[in-house]
Amino acid sequence: MSIIIEKVRAREIFDSRGNPTIEADVILSDGSLGRAEVPSGASTGEREAVELRDGGSRLQGKGVSKAVNNVNTKINDALHGQSPFEQNKVDQTMIDLDGTSNKEKLGANAILGVSMATARAAAASQKVPLYRYLGGVDLELPQPFFNVINGGAHADSGIDVQEFLLTPVKRDSFRDGVEKVANIYHTLKTVLGKEGYETAVGDEGGFAPKLASTEAAIEMLYRAIKESGYKPGSEIAIALDPASSEFYSDESKKYSFEGKELSSEELLSYYQDLIKEYPAVISIEDGFSENDWDGFHKQTETMGKEIQLVGDDIFVTNPTIFKEGIEKGVANSILIKLNQIGTVSETIDTIKLARENGYTTMISHRSGETGDTFIADFAVAMNAGQIKTGSMARSERVEKYNQFLRIEEELEGKIPMAQFPK
Numbered sequence: 001m002s003i004i005i006e007k008v009r010a011r012e013i014f015d016s017r018g019n020p021t022i023e024a025d026v027i028l029s030d031g032s033l034g035r036a037e038v039p040s041g042a043s044t045g046e047r048e049a050v051e052l053r054d055g056g057s058r059l060q061g062k063g064v065s066k067a068v069n070n071v072n073t074k075i076n077d078a079l080h081g082q083s084p085f086e087q088n089k090v091d092q093t094m095i096d097l098d099g100t101s102n103k104e105k106l107g108a109n110a111i112l113g114v115s116m117a118t119a120r121a122a123a124a125s126q127k128v129p130l131y132r133y134l135g136g137v138d139l140e141l142p143q144p145f146f147n148v149i150n151g152g153a154h155a156d157s158g159i160d161v162q163e164f165l166l167t168p169v170k171r172d173s174f175r176d177g178v179e180k181v182a183n184i185y186h187t188l189k190t191v192l193g194k195e196g197y198e199t200a201v202g203d204e205g206g207f208a209p210k211l212a213s214t215e216a217a218i219e220m221l222y223r224a225i226k227e228s229g230y231k232p233g234s235e236i237a238i239a240l241d242p243a244s245s246e247f248y249s250d251e252s253k254k255y256s257f258e259g260k261e262l263s264s265e266e267l268l269s270y271y272q273d274l275i276k277e278y279p280a281v282i283s284i285e286d287g288f289s290e291n292d293w294d295g296f297h298k299q300t301e302t303m304g305k306e307i308q309l310v311g312d313d314i315f316v317t318n319p320t321i322f323k324e325g326i327e328k329g330v331a332n333s334i335l336i337k338l339n340q341i342g343t344v345s346e347t348i349d350t351i352k353l354a355r356e357n358g359y360t361t362m363i364s365h366r367s368g369e370t371g372d373t374f375i376a377d378f379a380v381a382m383n384a385g386q387i388k389t390g391s392m393a394r395s396e397r398v399e400k401y402n403q404f405l406r407i408e409e410e411l412e413g414k415i416p417m418a419q420f421p422k
């Protein structure tokens, strides 16, 4: 007898910021259960699929009971009887049922929860790990990027750049990479403490010291890398996510950055000087605003051969928007967030598009996370090449890194490791 989706249901749970979010269950006729939890961003792109929230006074307007209800009624009715092994069809059914271009009716949070839970249920039914179900035999461990200093919308450190990430360019295994960064993370805490800075952490588990500038933060990283016994650049590299849409004014077309009002051109020369001064910086995400395509394009023209330029807010994992970006020569890499687009299949479409056009892909967590480790399996299955999922001090982030350690062990180290830069 063929296996079908018997029941779909959801509930309100809480994320790492204490906000309500969706947990969805997909139950199959053979009794298999797939469960998934949905994350939530803070520095969200304007064109992301809509995260449906309730409004009103309950839970300060942040409840997701409407989205839960949509899963338990409309989505349940539409998916009952469908094959869990046809991910595209399941996702398309929900896209059609919603009927809007940004999933505002059912909520991208409702749809994504069910989409991920369907993949999990199908994997459980076939008794294979999620990475195997989604990826078949062609698997690869990504290069991890750890966000060790938090600024922007993720902390009250007052630093304009949202994320300062470390990546173990040189590593013998995934475990070796995590160990190296864990060493630096602990050294960084000591270095910051010695200099009199706070060592409490931000939303993504990185430290949130009140450092005066981007340069001051990078200096701290260089020091921590060296004092841990590694070479900045060749062994441990640095990536930045300024998340610049957060400090861009659509009216004045200026970037309000570190006390100055910078034009697009001025910001570009700032980045050019920065990577000259600190060659360990190998990647910049959202250096320009989602509403400054021209600025992002100019950066790609001038810096795109030297370093990785990642589009997050500007592409929002949306294949249609991304296609336009490719045509306009914007960025050379794309950040992949499942909940920006709202289904597993559309996310896979975006990854394929990146691959066909020579863009690198970095799978990403959200600043509001849960214990769900879906993105770890997903990154391995998609041969995504890179992942960023926070730092070492918050378990909702560390759990993702731990899942890679499990996968590496399960595959007895026989799985290839992505390398960036090559």
Ligand SMILES: C=C(OP(=O)(O)O)C(=O)O
Pocket (backbone or CB within 6 Å): 040, 041, 042, 043, 044, 045, 241, 243, 312, 335, 364, 365, 366, 367, 368
């Ligand atoms: C992970 C990010 O932050 P958020 O989830 O707040 O959008 C990001 O900007 O890359």
Ligand SMILES: [Mg+2]
Pocket (backbone or CB within 6 Å): 241, 243, 285, 286, 312, 313, 335
């Ligand atoms: Mg970003």
